[in-house]
Amino acid sequence: MEIQGASSIAPKFHPDLIAIGPDVVVTGKLIGVNGAEWQLRVQHFVIGDIGTLIRFGEQLDQTSPDDLYVLVNTLGDGRQLAAAPALKKTADGHVVTCQVCKSFPRTSAYSLPRDFALNDDHDTSSATGTFSTVEGLDALPQKIKTCLSHQRGESPFHPAFSARLVDYFDLFRDSFWLARLVRLEVIRHACMPYSHPVLKQRYTPLMSVLRVVGIEMLNTSTKKNWVPFHFLLKVDGVGRWERDISILISPRDEQLEAYLSGIATWLPTQDKNHGA
Numbered sequence: 064m065e066i067q068g069a070s071s072i073a074p075k076f077h078p079d080l081i082a083i084g085p086d087v088v089v090t091g092k093l094i095g096v097n098g099a100e101w102q103l104r105v106q107h108f109v110i111g112d113i114g115t116l117i118r119f120g121e122q123l124d125q126t127s128p129d130d131l132y133v134l135v136n137t138l139g140d141g142r143q144l145a146a147a148p149a150l151k152k153t154a155d156g157h158v159v160t161c162q163v164c165k166s167f168p169r170t171s172a173y174s175l176p177r178d179f180a181l182n183d184d185h186d187t188s189s190a191t192g193t194f195s196t197v198e199g200l201d202a203l204p205q206k207i208k209t210c211l212s213h214q215r216g217e218s219p220f221h222p223a224f225s226a227r228l229v230d231y232f233d234l235f236r237d238s239f240w241l242a243r244l245v246r247l248e249v250i251r252h253a254c255m256p257y258s259h260p261v262l263k264q265r266y267t268p269l270m271s272v273l274r275v276v277g278i279e280m281l282n283t284s285t286k287k288n289w290v291p292f293h294f295l296l297k298v299d300g301v302g303r304w305e306r307d308i309s310i311l312i313s314p315r316d317e318q319l320e321a322y323l324s325g326i327a328t329w330l331p332t333q334d335k336n337h338g339a
Contacts, residue, residue: 078090078091078092078106078137079135079136079137079243080109080136080240080243080244080246080247081093081103081105081133081134081135081136082132082133082134082141082247082251083103083116083119083132083133083148083159083161084119084126084130084131084132084144085130085227086110086111086115086119087108087110087111087115087116087119088108088109088110088111088244088247089103089105089106089107089108089109089111090105090106090107090109091103091104091105091106091107091156092104092106092137093135093137093138094158099145099162099163099164099165100160100161100162100163101133101142101160101161101163102158102159102160102161103133103135103158103159103160103161104153104155104156104157104158105156105157105158105159106155106156109240113150113157116148116150116159117150119147119148120147120148120149120150121147123144123146123147128143128258129255129257131143131144132144132251132254132255133148133161133163134247134250134251134254135250136243136246136247136250138274139250139274139275139276139297140166140250140253140254140273140274140275141250141251141254141255142161142163142164142165142166142254143163143164143167143255143256144161144162144163144164145162145163145164146161146162148160148161149161166254167254167255167256167265167267169267169270169271169272169273169299170266170270170271170299171271171299171300172199172200172203172271172298172299172300172301172304173199173200173300173301174199174300175198175199175200175202175203175206175270175271176198176202177196177197177198177202178196178197178198178202178205178206179194179195179196179197180194180195180196180197180205181205181208181209200300200301203271203298203304204306204308206268206269206270206271207269207272207294207308208308208309208310208311210226210252210268210269211226211228211248211249211252211310212226212310212311212312212313213225213226214226214229214313226248226252227248228245228248228310228312229312229313229314229315229319231244231245231248232290232312232319232322232323233314233315233316233319236319236322241280242278242279242280245278245280245292246275246277246278249269249272249275249278249294250275252267252268252269252272253267253268253269253272253273253274253275253296254267255267255268271298271299271300271301272296272297272298272299273296273297273298273299274296274297275294275295275296275297276295276296276297276303277293277294277295278292278293278294278295279292279293279295280292281293281307286309287323287324288311288312288313288314288320288323288324289309289310289311289312290309290310290311290312290323291307291308291309291310292307292308292309292310293305293306293307294306294307294308
């Protein structure tokens with residue numbers, strides 16, 4: 064992911080973040096919904112700029128469907144874009160109008176498919192040589208952990224599938240925006256359909272997560288490069304659900320590795336706005 068115009072300075076008045084594709088993140092508000100039309104007021108570019116947004120719209124037909132989205136932190140949800148965003152200049156900034164697809168169907172957490180259970184080292188090996196499995200609601204924490212720990216290119220079977228947490232930690236590690244960018248990424252995995260190249264099926268990576276109510280980065284890490292988060296989610300078939308889950312942030316450089324190794328002693332500013 065190419066990040067342009069990244070800003071680490073929070074404005075004095077800052078609504079929460081909105082992402083329009085992978086290279087535009089702004090502060091703003093969802094100011095109107097009319098069927099399949101969402102209107103957003105843009106106040107400040109955190110990633111990208113007006114030019115990046117215009118180019119995104121111009122190149123929509125050349126863009127991967129995985130990158131055609133709008134995500135709204137305060138909503139805890141997002142949609143796949145059905146057309147290029149329309150941009151209008153107003154006295155209060157810019158208004159972006161997005162034509163969106165319907166919310167993609169989710170799977171009840173009690174129907175999550177069976178999978179091999181992973182141990183603390185994130186693999187299936189065991190001291191006895193036997194393997195255990197998880198399914199249904201018990202599989203949800205592992206689903207979240209696996210999806211968000213996966214970096215682009217790690218799997219030859221899923222070359223387009225990835226989380227962008229390493230990019231955010233690398234570029235925004237000391238920034239006001241980090242926790243909010245992490246929440247956007249979880250929303251993307253919760254709402255955006257992914258096309259499985261082998262099974263020829265479409266599903267959201269987190270499968271059962273309907274809405275991301277809150278994400279909190281904790282300061283209790285005891286294992287190198289594993290960053291603990293508290294997840295507060297709305298889950299299909301369950302309702303309100305919360306759990307502490309550690310996510311692997313694999314560093315790309317020595318500075319990021321040092322930062323992640325020392326995260327247990329660092330207490331970030333937490334976002335306590337976890338209203339249902």
